[in-house]
Amino acid sequence: MSGLIRFFRASPAKTTAVFNEQRFRSVRWQTFLAMTLAYVTFYVCRLSFTVAKTALVELGISPSELGMIGSALFFSYAIGKLVNGFLADHANVVRFMSLGLLLSAGMNLMMGMTTNAMMLAIFWGINGWAQSMGVGPCAVSLARWYGTKERGTFYSIWSTAHNIGEALTYIVIAAVIAGYGWHMGYLSTAALGAAGVVLMLLFMRDSPQSSGFPSIHDISNEPQEEEEAKGSVFSNQLMALRNPALWTLALASAFMYIDRYGVNSWGIFFLQQGKGYSTVEASAIIGVNAVAGIVGTIVAGMLSDRFFSRNRSIMAGFISLLNTAGFALMLWLPRNYYTDILSMVIFGATIGALTCFLGGLLAVDISSRKAAGAALGTIGIVSYAGAGFGEFLTGIIIDKTSVMENGIKLYDFHTLSQFWVAAGLISALLCFVTAVMVARRNASERRTLFSS
Numbered sequence: 001m002s003g004l005i006r007f008f009r010a011s012p013a014k015t016t017a018v019f020n021e022q023r024f025r026s027v028r029w030q031t032f033l034a035m036t037l038a039y040v041t042f043y044v045c046r047l048s049f050t051v052a053k054t055a056l057v058e059l060g061i062s063p064s065e066l067g068m069i070g071s072a073l074f075f076s077y078a079i080g081k082l083v084n085g086f087l088a089d090h091a092n093v094v095r096f097m098s099l100g101l102l103l104s105a106g107m108n109l110m111m112g113m114t115t116n117a118m119m120l121a122i123f124w125g126i127n128g129w130a131q132s133m134g135v136g137p138c139a140v141s142l143a144r145w146y147g148t149k150e151r152g153t154f155y156s157i158w159s160t161a162h163n164i165g166e167a168l169t170y171i172v173i174a175a176v177i178a179g180y181g182w183h184m185g186y187l188s189t190a191a192l193g194a195a196g197v198v199l200m201l202l203f204m205r206d207s208p209q210s211s212g213f214p215s216i217h218d219i220s221n222e223p224q225e226e227e228e229a230k231g232s233v234f235s236n237q238l239m240a241l242r243n244p245a246l247w248t249l250a251l252a253s254a255f256m257y258i259d260r261y262g263v264n265s266w267g268i269f270f271l272q273q274g275k276g277y278s279t280v281e282a283s284a285i286i287g288v289n290a291v292a293g294i295v296g297t298i299v300a301g302m303l304s305d306r307f308f309s310r311n312r313s314i315m316a317g318f319i320s321l322l323n324t325a326g327f328a329l330m331l332w333l334p335r336n337y338y339t340d341i342l343s344m345v346i347f348g349a350t351i352g353a354l355t356c357f358l359g360g361l362l363a364v365d366i367s368s369r370k371a372a373g374a375a376l377g378t379i380g381i382v383s384y385a386g387a388g389f390g391e392f393l394t395g396i397i398i399d400k401t402s403v404m405e406n407g408i409k410l411y412d413f414h415t416l417s418q419f420w421v422a423a424g425l426i427s428a429l430l431c432f433v434t435a436v437m438v439a440r441r442n443a444s445e446r447r448t449l450f451s452s
Contacts, residue, residue: 043165085377100133156301
């Protein structure tokens with residue numbers, strides 16, 4: 001057991017006397033690219049079940065059983081994101097993340113070997129835990145390798161791994177399943193996961209210090225709080241949890257997730273029942289937001305480094321307002337294919353940025369680098385609690401506001417639209433509250449610095 005703990009512990013510092021900036025940038029780029037590409041394969045290993053559902057139904061697995069299997073990943077991922085976020089702060093992130101991806105690939109392999117619903121639920125639940133070993137180490141690695149003034153750009157680029165992984169799954173893995181069957185679909189997914197593990201072990205590095213460089217604090221000449229510099233990882237994690245800005249940020253993310261999954265889970269249903277679109281038309285409109293999310297995430301990250309590196313919560317608040325406006329366009333304007341497309345472009349670009357900002361980047365900004373994983377894990381479990389609450393309440397609202405006329409069920413989305421728009425406005429308000437807290441903290445730090 002002690003040997004296993006030593007294996008996952010963060011690598012010891014090996015700082016050299018002379019700092020070679022060119023070599024540092026080379027190692028950092030190689031670490032970043034390996035981590036990002038590996039996280040793409042993480043996402044493929046998370047979505048493979050989605051594209052295999054039709055084949056599994058044809059094999060006799062019922063929709064209710066598919067729901068049970070899918071929920072197993074959701075719940076284990078939410079809890080694991082919190083637990084593994086705390087563990088990642090203490091760990092060698094390369095080994096920790098590699099183990100998670102290896103386990104995820106293994107569970108995908110097992111998924112392709114049975115059609116027993118209970119076994120599939122167990123395997124997919126374990127995969128959810130393995131998936132939660134990916135995002136925390138990525139946030140910790142970004143905190144270890146990048147200073148505040150450039151972290152937004154690289155965090156946003158890394159965040160596009162979600163979109164790339166989604167596209168790879170829906171295009172490549174779906175084509176494999178269509179051409180060679182669901183067994184090969186899972187086998188291909190497992191092979192991609194294994195390739196991601198090899199990529200990390202060969203090219204990713206744990207931290208600047210473990211690679212022979214000074215800490216990012218010394219390299220970027222950014223101030224470091226005395227308590228952070230001297231405190232242990234655990235004490236810094238406790239300090240992060242005592243930061244009220246972390247909790248207002250978590251609530252802002254939770255309300256944002258209500259709208260995010262409102263579109264992902266119910267957007268097609270709304271366009272079909274509320275505006276009369278066909279399944280193909282509705283899917284095409286909702287699909288626009290995933291593409292727009294890539295551009296929006298990168299642009300927002302770069303702009304935040306340029307103008308809001310000390311307090312990105314301000315920018316997040318304005319993006320939240322724009323996001324809500326885009327959603328409202330789709331909800332309240334009469335049916336028009338082009339305005340509905342425009343609404344999803346606005347929503348997609350801004351929801352991508354908000355998922356990056358509220359889902360992790362801001363938590364890393366307002367917390368110690370020694371507690372980046374803990375902060376991300378806290379944000380994660382609150383966010384998914386919001387998503388679950390929103391999903392549950394949305395179903396109730398749809399059910400309670402529907403009526404039967406001449407044997408046909410008709411849906412009234414007025415109340416639901418108000419709920420979704422209100423969630424977006426509350427998220428924006430909480431972003432601005434967080435911004436005020438961060439501004440006061442920054443002002444206090446400046447006064448302390450000048451007085452000393």
